[in-house]
Amino acid sequence: MAEQAHAPEHPAYPVGLRLSGRRVVVIGGGQVAQRRLPALIAAGADILLVSPSATPSVEAMAASGEIRWEQRRYADGDLSDAWYVLIATADTEANAEASAEAERTRTWCVRSDDAGAATAWTPATGRSEGVTVAVLTGRDPRRSAAVRDAIVEGLRDGTLAAPHHRTRTPGVALVGGGPGDPDLITVRGRRLLAEADVVIADRLGPRDLLDELPPHVEVIDAAKIPYGRYMAQEAINNALIEHAKAGKAVVRLKGGDPFVFGRGMEEAEALAQAGIPCTVVPGISSSISVPGAVGIPVTHRGVAHEFTVVSGHVAPDDDRSLVDWPALARLRGTLVVLMGVDKIGAIAQTLVANGRDPHTPVALIQEGTTAAERRVDANLATVAETVVAEDVRPPAVIVIGEVVAVGPRNRQ
Structure with missing residues (x-):
């Protein structure tokens, strides 16, 4: 007997229970039940809650008809015809009595107060794209949760490669x-x-x-x-x-x-x-993310209530251009130009000729959000020569407007 007492504990056997339409009894309506009930409801179980009281969230589940609630203490016979039972009360005596009934009726039983006395353990579970992840690490629930979170996060963000095979559609x-x-x-x-x-x-x-x-x-x-x-x-x-x-x-x-x-x-x-x-x-889009990465908001209270994103891959005087540059010059908000490094001189000249202040700030952000990112500042009057002097090359996002002067960089 002494040798058995010190023998290593056998690991739990993992299995997925299909509880749809099958009776599940939950004893206790507190925080543990509140966490566990949604998954049981999602599994389609026929749930009976036995508890003198319940949290507001559990009460709402009963009021909506998702579970049946008998507002009383556990009584012998409550586990009749149950496939699975969750014991989660602060009443030690009731827990022991319910656990004993589960043992007699061969009903798998989870106990929140005493894992060693249970016949089943609840794994830390998570779901992503139709995959259910269930993790058991013996009696260390925090480690189970940490492993679960790491796996689910990896599946969600693609860092853990688990491609579909049978159900994948080309x-x-x-x-x-x-x-x-x-x-x-x-x-x-x-x-x-x-x-x-x-x-x-x-x-x-x-x-x-x-x-x-x-x-x-x-x-x-x-x-x-x-x-x-x-x-x-x-x-x-x-x-x-x-x-x-x-x-x-x-x-x-x-x-x-x-x-x-x-x-x-x-x-x-x-x-x-x-x-x-x-x-x-x-x-x-780089039109908003690249300016934001260097501290430039495309809109700012009291400065700009609008922003316009345009392509600068053809010059304003090019017959192929679909941009109404004179109209843009009359706007008071932010102008974001993509693919316009080599045309920025003509663009600036057109904006100024149509009424935009030549001192309007301009920022050119090259290779935004990458390790090679750099920001070069100018204004409409100087941006053409600045691009040449600073050897600004595509890809670069160009921001034109008073928002360029907003932010911590400009308040030092």
Whole structure:
């Protein structure tokens, strides 16, 4: 007997209970029941709560009909026909009596007051994308919760790769990768990237994320280097369609947001015409995130009540321009120019010629949110020569307006 007392405890056997329509008895209506009842309700259990009192949240569950509540102390026979029982009261005597009945009736029993006297333990559970994570670490619930949280967070943000196999539908996800910092991609975007078979990536996408991909993932460089080599949009569309039709999960990783001066809609239309399922995952646009990263708010109380984002890839006097530059010059808010480094001189000149103050502050943020980020300040009168003198190169976000002078950097 002495040897048995010191023998190592056998580990709990993990199992998932299917409780839909089956009777579950909960004894005690306090904080423990309040935490455990939602999962039992979600499992479809037929729940009987036995307790003289209950928290307001538990009372609400009873009032809404999610559980049945008998407002009294436990009595022998309450576990009749139960498949599972949770004992969670401060009444030690009632807990012992209910536990003894569970033992007699061979009903799996969880005890919040005495895990050693229970026949079942409740794991720390979490859910992500249809996956239920349940963690048991013996009698260390805090460690169980910590392990659970780490796994669920990894599944949600894609750092823990667990791709679908049986239920995955081939198709294309147009994923906005954000302004460049890999931490600024959305949780959904990162998860889809972790599940991809093929990634077609832009130069302005978060390149560091590509290093995290498993070796079997095919990465196709669709970089569109300004004024240099590029992959034609038609070729990108064809690559998306070809790999999706081959049964692959394809991610089109784009910088910023797919529909903000990207050609995401062209790609979505091509996929639709080919009958390929397409998911659009919005991304954080560099038009707001890059200024914010260097302390420039695009709006600020008492300074700017509006901001306008425009493309500067063609000059104001170019017949192809769709921007009403004279109208923009008359606005009092913030103007954010993307893809306009080499045209900023003409843009500034046009704004001033149409009424914008030449002393209006301008900030140029190159490689925003990345390790190479730098900010160069000027105003409309000096920005053309400043770009040349400081050798500002794309990609850079240009912010024009009084908000450039707002923030801690300008209050030192």
